[in-house]
Amino acid sequence: MSTPDAGNDLEDVAVRDTRVSDAIDEPMRAMILDILADETLTASDVHACLADRGIDRTENTVRHHINELRDAGLVDVVRFEEGRGGTTKYYGANTTVLSYSLPESADSAIEEMVDSVQPQVEAALATLTDEYDDVIDDITAEMEPCEHCRTQKYETYVMLTVLRRAFVRAQQDG
Numbered sequence: 001m002s003t004p005d006a007g008n009d010l011e012d013v014a015v016r017d018t019r020v021s022d023a024i025d026e027p028m029r030a031m032i033l034d035i036l037a038d039e040t041l042t043a044s045d046v047h048a049c050l051a052d053r054g055i056d057r058t059e060n061t062v063r064h065h066i067n068e069l070r071d072a073g074l075v076d077v078v079r080f081e082e083g084r085g086g087t088t089k090y091y092g093a094n095t096t097v098l099s100y101s102l103p104e105s106a107d108s109a110i111e112e113m114v115d116s117v118q119p120q121v122e123a124a125l126a127t128l129t130d131e132y133d134d135v136i137d138d139i140t141a142e143m144e145p146c147e148h149c150r151t152q153k154y155e156t157y158v159m160l161t162v163l164r165r166a167f168v169r170a171q172q173d174g
Contacts (some may be wrong), residue, residue, distance in 0.1 A: 013160060023072035024097055028055060029065050033074060036093035040078045043091070066091055096168075121163070128159050 024030045028050070035041065035049045047062040069075040070091070078092040102110065128136065140154040 013156070015157070015160065015164075019072050020074065020095065020097075023069055023074055026065065026068075028057065028062075029069055030097050030099070031055065032062070032065055032069060033093045033095065033097050036075060036091055037096050040090045040092040042088055046091070069093075124163065124166075125159060128162060 024033065031050065031053065032046055035046055041049070043063045043066055044059060046066060047057070047059045050057065050062060066075060070077065074093060074095045075091050076094050077089045079090045081088045081090070136155055136158050139158050143154050143157075
């Protein structure tokens with residue numbers, strides 16, 4: 001994995017997963033994900049929740065947006081219920097979209113927390129590169145449009161994806 005130039009101090013990584021960002025570029029889809037992150041609902045239930053938020057769309061439009069989120073892998077059909085005249089699908093979000101800005105006043109507290117967990121993150125990255133280097137190389141080989149991009153960013157993206165998903169699991173289990 002490449003390391004940043006010593007003269008350039010990076011502070012953060014902005015992640016833009018094209019599959020995700022294309023699906024949530026429509027603001028209503030981000031709202032639907034937010035709604036489905038709290039509980040599993042039918043498309044009719046989601047339609048009602050959107051109406052409660054002042055969003056006036058047809059139920060078919062809501063279904064379309066749910067299907068787009070499902071096709072992007074952000075929403076799952078978590079169960080089916082058989083009823084009068086058909087099957088009802090219940091949907092649940094498997095991804096949370098966070099779109100916030102930290103206040104500048106948080107900088108020193110954030111830095112203190114970063115300093116606190118950095119050794120554990122370094123150890124996790126070492127584990128990934130030591131034990132999974134070949135797997136990471138295989139994944140990046142499937143992603144790469146060119147050699148430069150793979151060596152510069154794709155490995156970082158794969159490892160950050162692992163850390164983000166591990167963070168979600170740890171938060172759910174804790």
